[in-house]
Amino acid sequence: MWKNSSIYLIKLVEQFESLPGIGRKTAQKLAYHILQMPKEKIKVFTNSILDAHSKIHCCSVCCNFTDKEICGICLDKERDNSTICVVEDPKDVDAIERTHEFSGLYHVLHGVISPLNGIGPDEIKIAPLINRVKSEKIVEIIMATNPTVEGEATAMYISKLLKGLEIKVTRLAYGIPVGATLEYADEVTLSRALLGRSELF
């Protein structure tokens, strides 16, 4: 398409293509959509990007995204402030909130320890978590990092730091996803589900 296309169109397609999960075709579709949008809507769209980027930052307590000094979850007096659920990413807070099963507080690491990618413990928000645990009365820490190699290693690393602080450190259960069939479960998941079996009665 490029020989006779405007350089502005080419640049716009490239920008959309650089976003996660957007391929060349979708980027082109989005770029043409932008060109055909009314001017006011373009202003609203770009302002929503600039506003969100400039006003949203990390909560000074839990490091989740917020536009306040301290986020709504940390300020919520009805939540159980003796339990902290440690997650990799702000998206994970949303995922757990959607279950309506957890009423404690969160701590967002903003990444996982990944030596191959040059990310050590100091590159993610582990230190604020340890300070928080030492200064507040925490009873339980739930490690809810992803069940990947890096997620596991990060959970292990943090749990070792917390040893000797008389805090219960737990990990999300592994097992077969609800609604899935055993046939399609991978062997590691299935063996973890066997190991973690519980009594029915």
Add this chain to the structure above:
Amino acid sequence: MWKNSSIYLIKLVEQFESLPGIGRKTAQKLAYHILQMPKEKIKVFTNSILDAHSKIHCCSVCCNFTDKEICGICLDKERDNSTICVVEDPKDVDAIERTHEFSGLYHVLHGVISPLNGIGPDEIKIAPLINRVKSEKIVEIIMATNPTVEGEATAMYISKLLKGLEIKVTRLAYGIPVGATLEYADEVTLSRALLGRSELF
């Protein structure tokens, strides 16, 4: 997710969700990606949207998108200026250019006649096409609107306007898509392919 989310994040997700082909999940992923992008990249991204929207407009000859007064295709002296291919949308110009089979000029209608949606012949760029045909030496007009009800009706409408001007008006061939199997071709396509059959030798 919304109870404890920042209003700026919610607005950003809504904006992404309003784009074509972007659902709630993808919109959330894009919004979080935006929040984690460096400030300079955000500036480049929003500027590419604003630049494209303000600088790109319709070519004064063929109505395709361009940032010049007249687009590169219309100005190209090597192209056959006696043939005009009429398409619905600027995206269709890209699609035909990718075939490298057409070296004539284009005319972009920016829509199709669609009484149900309140779009009559005056809402799309039919008048500029007729003026062009009358003032230039055109030998052939290829109607390349989509093979939909509206696309067909628009092609018929324009071809009637061109009657009596001693111009060859043609339509893209219908038939089975190359690489497809007969088994999955719909009946209308298959019967058109039969009607339009050509001699092998």
